[in-house]
Amino acid sequence: MIQGLYRLLIELTNGRWSSGLLKRFARSPVSRFVIPSFARIYQLNQKEMEKELAEYPTLHDLFVRTLKKDARKIDLNADTVVSPVDAVLEDVGPIKETSEILVKEKTYSIGEMLGDEDILSKYLNGTYMILYLSPSHYHRIHSPVNGTVTKQWQLGSKSYPVNKWGLKYGRRTLSKNYRVIxxxxxxxxHVAIVKVGAMFVNSxxxxxxxxxxxxxxxxxYFSFGSTVVLLFEKDIFQMDKTIHTPHDLKMGERLGILIK
Structure with missing residues (x-):
């Protein structure tokens, strides 16, 4: 019953009209009046923001805020992988030969997530990591590694919640949502950085x-809280032993190392 109700609420609040209303409000001058309460409720760290709270003209501008220089320390060792975002590490595990991963007791398909069979073959028996951003997090996304982009593509249309409730009760959220890979x-x-859109806002x-x-x-950057999924080829990634799930991360923090 709970699962059915949750899915109904998702469908009702994730249509084109509701998404459009939220986008228009967040970008409108009127939204600046909710900025103080938003910052208070989500306990935003104003000391690290590049601007003062009163300088953000809209709620959207606050969502996509930048930080002061050196607000984040980047592990620059050649073989390390760092967190691309401020987030909670929700899950990490192996990608099965069938392309399936198990997240919150639900099975997802990496093949469906990537939408490309040729690219999928590289990641079978590899490793996945799921990093969830809440509305309180810094929404800019950074590269977790040094390298060369071989391909970038978009898939999906609507976006459902990707928090722990969305992962538990939603339908194929990670592999169905709007995403940029x-x-x-x-x-x-090879490393794949899958940027997954969240409820209401696909931007x-x-x-x-x-x-x-x-x-x-x-x-x-995300226009709202969302999720980043990292995929690693087989036998190239070793997670840092000090990291567990769930685990709060800052952008630039070491996740593990790449190995040959």
Whole structure:
């Protein structure tokens, strides 16, 4: 019953009209009046923001805020993988030969997530990591590795919640939601950065120029809280032993190392 009710509420609140209303409100001058309460409710760290709270003209501008220089420390060791976002590490595990992963007791298909059988073959028996951003998080996305972009593509249309409730009760949220996928070739193998849209707002804006990515460099931003899924080829990634799930992460924090 709970599952059915939850899905009904998702469908009712995730239509084109409701998404459009939220987008228009968040970008309107009127939305600035809710900024103080939003910052208080979500306990935003105003000391690290590049601007004062009163300087953000709309709620959207606050969502996509930038931080002061050196607000995040990037692990720049050549073989490390860093968190591309401020987020909660919700899950990590193996990608099965069938392309399936098990998240919150639900099975998802990496093949459906990627939508490309040729690219999928690289990640079978590899590793996945799921990083969830809440509305309180910094929404800019950065490269977790140094490398060259080999392909970038978009899939999906609507977006359902990707928090723990969405993962538990939603239908194929990670592989059905609107998403922008960037595949990167490193000196150790391939890494896919899957940026997954969240409830209401599908906007994922790409900001990097050219094909070369530098670890810690900005590559995109979300217009609302969402999720990043990292996929690693077989036998190239070793997670840091100090990390567990769930685990709060800051952008630039070490997730593990790449190995040959």
């Amino acid at each position: 960037t595949e990167v070739k490193t000196n150790y193998g 994922i804006e790409t900001t990097h120029k050219g094909s070369e990515l530098v670890k810690g460099g900005e590559i995109a």
